[in-house]
Amino acid sequence: MSLAWYVNRLRAMSPAELVYRFAEKAKKSLAKGRIEGWGRYRTSGRLPHLAGLADNLAAAPERVKQEIVAASAFILSGRFEALGADWPQRAPESLFPPEIWRLDPVTGGLWPGAEKYCFDISYRHERVLGDVKYVWEFNRLQFLQPLAADAALTGNTAALAAIETAVESWYAANPPFRGICWNSGIELGLRAISLLVVISLCGAQLSAATVDRIRAILHAHMVWMARYPSRFSSANNHLVAEVAGEFLIALAMPELPLSAKLEAKGRRILAEEANKQILNDGVGAEQSPTYGAFTAEFILLCSLVARSAGKPLEGEIDSRLRLFSNYIAWLSNDDGRVPGICDDDEGRVLTLSRHEPAYAASVCAAIAGYLGEPPAGPRPPEVDLRDALFGSAATGAAGLFGLKTFADGGYTVVRDTKRGHSLDIVFDHAPLGYLSIAAHGHADALSVVVTVDGKPLFVDPGTYLYHSGGQWRDWFRGTRAHNTLNIDGADQSIMSGAFNWSHKAAATLEAAVGGQDWSVKAKHDGYQKRFAALHRRMLSSTADGFAIRDELPGTVNQTAEIVFQLAPDCDATVESGIVLIERNGTTIATLSWKEAGAISIEAGGEIGEGGWYSPAFGKKVEAKRISWRGIVPDQGVTCNFALMQA
The missing domain is CATH 2.70.98.70 (Beta-galactosidase; Chain A, domain 5)
Incomplete structure (x- = not known):
């Protein structure tokens, strides 16, 4: 990493953030070799579960269920597409070889794995291996979401077997906190949510060994995110992703030592960030409509699960989500497409793991379903997993003028x-x-x-x-x-x-x-x-x-x-x-x-x-x-x- 990057980054920090960053750096160095390994994160307990998801899936419209089955078949064929790239196709009997978790599909290079401590890997400005977002994207494990939904709906044994193989392979290749998969908290938050969706939809059909591995992965993720939170100048969508991951793990696994503390923290910060990152007129504070939708989807999922568990979130979350929907309604064309503004890295929370041309409007349709209200604007013709899990509005409203x-x-x-x-x-x-x-x-x-x-x-x-x-x-x-x-x-x-x-x-x-x-x-x-x-x-x-x-x-x-x-x-x-x-x-x-x-x-x-x-x-x-x-x-x-x- 260049000296110029460090200098410019430090210039953007307040004195309080500088103190925090130096302390965080020391904490990361001291943790090397001390809190690693799966042994300390294995726990016993009931099957982790997020309330509301399975029931909503079962009640989904037939068209949505058909799309889930089709998306699952695509993954089972050994294909994966994301960020404008195609991963090398794998044989159905070898979907998750050890090197797949380190592969850059554009360069063909392999990022460091378990042999290297995560914070010793310099990924910014990397030119040879490629853009780190590609390897991180696959490690979000979001392709497991349609597999789990398919297994829950149809009992597809091939989908269940693929989930078990993927979890076993990832667990073996990525011990805490080794390799490129553990660098960034937002990645852990998204991966944790994927595994929580999996175990909530089809956990009872998985082997005891797979459930034990998922429990250990989730526990380690909770500890990591709580230990190294995004704060100060990096407290944007990354903070929401981390807090959402912690909060949902805490709800699904209340027996973990940190769960009570992190559930309370999540309730407070989600309410605060809903007000900060969705402005008073509904615009996302990061300016990008898709990043706004990304943040809104995290908050929406947490609110749905908490409400379904009988412990709803407090604050102005519903009204903030409603404001965001109104803003996107003004931006949307008749198919729910919005113009590109600022960055868009195509991040999603709940997904069938394929390209979505109208993501922001899809999130707004989900908000309408969650609120039980008519949609503010058009909804896209495409359907996705969030339509099933949130009971999204089936039709949209007429365009505004x-x-x-x-x-x-x-x-x-x-x-x-x-x-x-x-x-x-x-x-x-x-x-x-x-x-x-x-x-x-x-x-x-x-x-x-x-x-x-x-x-x-x-x-x-x-x-x-x-x-x-x-x-x-x-x-x-x-x-x-x-x-x-x-x-x-x-x-x-x-x-x-x-x-x-x-x-x-x-x-x-x-x-x-x-x-x-x-x-x-x-x-x-x-x-x-x-x-x-x-x-x-x-x-x-x-x-x-x-x-x-x-x-x-x-x-x-x-x-x-x-x-x-x-x-x-x-x-x-x-x-x-x-x-x-x-x-x-x-x-x-x-x-x-x-x-x-x-x-x-x-x-x-x-x-x-x-x-x-x-x-x-x-x-x-x-x-x-x-x-x-x-x-x-x-x-x-x-x-x-x-x-x-x-």
Whole structure:
């Protein structure tokens, strides 16, 4: 790990966090060789059980049950897909060889295993073995969830045998706290939840040896998460995942020494984090809709299990989940798809272990089922395991219409119709991200994301990679990749690591007016110190679309670039200074600027040359990027977006 990473990370910490981190480092070093091995975590007791899950599964609609059986068959065939990658197919009789837990499916490399203490493995900025998220993803054991549901529904003996083989193999290959699987608390929280789902759905059908191994794994996970909690600048979705894991283990295994303490801790922190990480207007504090859904799903699962056990959580959890659902309803198209905003690593809590194109709306359908209320917005056509376990709403609500501002979270959503087309706009005037490092934020202040007729047109570029992304990680979260203005190619906020920022642009909403002649205006200060410029952007309705006016008050004749990143299925050409935007060979819209400037349209190439879009974690594809470069006069630069008649 580089010295620069340490320096930048330390700069983001408060004095109290610095003291805590040094103490934590010492604790991790002292633990080596002292609290390892399965022996100290083997316990006896009743079969662990999360209340409510099995009953809800049995009552699931037939279509959901069919999808569960199909997902189980896929796993039993030796296949696994995640994060844009396919794992090597394994023979059904050899699904879980020892090396599978250390395998990177992209590079083919093997990460360190039981021979190495987990905290001696440096995984950040690794370039040879690959992005650690791939090996962690498989070790979340979420592919066991559809197997367990299938076994519970049909008695599938092959699914039961695969679960037992997987647990035995993982147990042998990953003793506490050895190897890459024990590095991160969020991974332990998710793995614990997977095993709790398994034992709650089909535990009575498993052998005594498998149950004993699961009990030991869960006990060790509880101890590890309680010993090394995410705090201070890392207390984001990681904290919720860890607390959810501890809390659910405590409910399922109340006889463990830490259970009473961690159940009480979980009740307190889940209520607190529901208020912190879901803002007063429903926006997730980390800005990403999918990370918001991830956090909401953890809280939702804990609330469901606690309520089913007759010990419901206290606080404002239900109202916070309801607020989040309302926010996602405004973002969603008719199929429940939401635009990409900030990071998305495709994390899920309950899953059939396959790609979900509308995860946030699926979580909101589950929230509606849990609350016993009509859904706030559309639900996706796809179904998943959470639909069975939460009794999700089977149908969605009609799409919303008009202008809605989420002032706390920092977004204004416009849902309009123009010339026979539906037009949806998301205008970003949000904070960079959550807590001091804003780990999952992008430098995208005042960007616009536009959807026409339910299909993306101007898109957020996506995420691509995390730890191994290098310069690509920087590009995909940098300002030039987003639909906003940049000065001299500089980012509005300054990066100081793959999940850290040394300077954060502050955005401010100045005005928002609804109705037929809607308008919204905001500014950010990210360029003030370096270029003595504010960036102010105003969006306003026109007869056939909308206009964008960009101003740089404080500067005189400053040169700038204004960018629009097209979705991959769209094309663009320039004719007589007007950009023609096409989809499927048909021109659907135009872009034109009142002020003179150089217009370029490029896709792919080296970093910074053209447009790129990441449709899923680990994938990037070429996509046209429209760029206007020119002088921004005192009155600003005005761009008109006009739709063609449908």
